[in-house]
Amino acid sequence: xxxxxxxxxxxxxxxxxxxxxxxxxxxxxxxxxxxxxxxxxxxxxxxxxxxxxxxxxxxxxxxxxxxxxxxxxxxxxxxxxxxxxxxxxxxxxxxxxxxx
Numbered sequence: 001x002x003x004x005x006x007x008x009x010x011x012x013x014x015x016x017x018x019x020x021x022x023x024x025x026x027x028x029x030x031x032x033x034x035x036x037x038x039x040x041x042x043x044x045x046x047x048x049x050x051x052x053x054x055x056x057x058x059x060x061x062x063x064x065x066x067x068x069x070x071x072x073x074x075x076x077x078x079x080x081x082x083x084x085x086x087x088x089x090x091x092x093x094x095x096x097x098x099x100x
Contacts, residue, residue, distance in 0.1 A: 004035060005017065005033040005035065009033075014042060014053065015046070017033070018031040025044075025046045025051075026046075032079075034063060038062040039063070040055070040056070040057045043056075043079075064082070064085070078091050
């Protein structure tokens with residue numbers, strides 16, 4: 001979800017936001033939520049066993065490429081880079097970073 005989210009929200013509220021934006025919460029897809037300052041990220045995932053919510057807070061810097069420029073569909077490698085606070089938007093083929 002590309003707009004800033006109040007991350008005091010829990011799993012049910014974030015799931016509702018994902019459904020409002022995408023129409024459903026698809027199994028094995030991650031839904032990314034960030035706070036206004038792009039220092040806190042929550043990932044919501046759902047599968048046949050249930051749902052899980054992961055939280056990542058950066059102590060320094062901000063999540064790269066956050067906000068309205070964020071692509072609604074990320075590859076698994078891009079999602080991993082985003083969750084680590086790396087510049088995921090520079091990730092090219094075969095997981096190699098491109099520097100401009």
